[in-house]
Amino acid sequence: MFAGLLLFIPVLLAEDVAVLFCRKKSVCVLEGLSVKLSCGFTIQDTRRKLKEFYWFNNNNRKKWKDTTIPEDLSEDPEYYGRLLHGAVGGFSQYSLTTTIINLRPSDSAEYKFRLNTQNSGWKNSESGTTVFVTGLKVIKNPDTVKEGQKVTLTCSTMCILSNNPNLTYIWYKNGRRLTNPKTLKTSLSEDAGSYSCVLVGLENQPSLGATLTVRYPPRSTTVTVSTDQNKIVEGSSVTLTCSSDANPPMEKYTWYKRNGTKVSVLRGETESYTIPSVSLGYIDQYFCEAKNEIGAQNSTWDLTTDDRLVNVLTPVLCVVAVLTAGTLLVLSYYTLKQRNRGERADTPRVHYVSNDASNTAVSEEESIGVRVKPPRNK
Known part of the structure; x- marks a missing residue:
């Protein structure tokens, strides 16, 4: 792709040479592309032929050995x-051109010929002609x-491209390629990121990244609880922490305590609040408000001290109840066993004696002093 300018204005350079030079005008060309510069002149005396010419960078005077003698660009x-x-x-009219390819930002300068x-x-x-190379x-x-x-x-x-065709960008x-030209009709938080573009055919020369920041008020505001102990007990210290997602970050936090219909503001505007000593029997709800310059949101979860304490104590009470019931059952068993033993001790014992072929049952008292005769042999 070429961008160039060819405008001729006659001026007398010498008695026999009229130079048709390029008007001093800016040419804007994209970095990595090419620019073609063209100027012309007429020699009045046809006997004087063009011997040689060269282009020079007029911005490089400080680099020349002699600031009055331009140095050849090709050197x-x-x-x-x-x-x-x-x-x-030929003969009297000439057109001089130079093309600079693979333009760099350092090529931005005024170019003349000699x-x-x-x-x-x-x-x-x-x-x-002054050339501006832009990215x-x-x-x-x-x-x-x-x-x-x-x-x-x-x-x-950075400038308006000269002879700008319909350029296609990626x-x-x-760092990940998008499929469509980027126009965000409704920006979301996930649209935030670094965006860049390149010209098709010049993929190795991307633009500088531009960061898109999407601002939004606090959301997903929650309260978490932590203690110095494994469980919340009466008199323990409890720390509440308020967390929220927002951009820009939160400016302040406000803590509230609700008891019935009464709501009071607690001291401190930091993300954490400590209850020095919790008490049983009080129905207090704690919640926070997170705020940034766009908006504010209250926490969606309330801490009720009674609920937390009941939840902790319920398993303990269940264990105590089970142990108590087991103890009562064991005591009942041993009591019944002892009672049965006592009843058997009060009952007279019966002995059986054999007299011939008949058996007679007598009590232990009656059997005392009774001789048992052996049976006769018949």
Whole structure:
């Protein structure tokens, strides 16, 4: 792609040479592309031929050995391999061109030419063309965005490109390629990131990244509780911490305590609040308000001291109840066992004696002193 300018205005350079030089005008070219500069002149005396010419960078005077004698651009190491010179014409009219390829920001300068004709010596053109080499940049409109607000990202240049065709750009977010030109109709927090663009064909020359920041009020505000002990007990110290997601960050926190219909503001505006000693029997609810410059939000979870304490004590009470019931059952068992033993001790014992073929049952008292005769042999 070439961007150039060819405007001819005659002026008398010498008695026999009229130079048609380029009007001093800015040319804006994208970095990495090429620019073609072209100027011309007429030799009044056809006997004087063009011997030689060269282009020079008029901004490099400090680099010349003699500030009055411009140095050939093709001898400057910064332009090696990037210049294409040309001269068209003959007899009396000539057109001089130079093309600078793979433009760099350092190529931004005013360019003129110097020519030597037969018997006239070296002459410099009185004016030239100023070239501005620009890179790409991302423009945000508006520059600051609130969540839900429309924002447009545009891939642009520092100056208006000359001979600008319909250029095609590729967009990236955080280094990942996007499929469509970026116009965020409704910005969300996930749209935040670093955006850059490149020109198709010049993918190795991306723009500088532009950071899109989406601002939103506090959300997902919650309260968490922590203690120095494993469980909350009466008289223990409890620390409440308020957390919230917001951009910009919170400016302050406000803590509240509700007892019935009465709401009081607690001291301190930090993210943490400590209850030095909790008490059973009090129904107090604690909650916080997180606030930034966009808005505020109350916590969505309330700490009720009674609820927390009941929750902790309930398992303990259950264990105590089970142990008590077990103890009562064991005591009941042993009591019944002892009672049964006592009843058996009061009952008379019965002994059986054998007299011949019949059995007679007598009590232990009656059996005392009774002799048992052995049976006779028949």
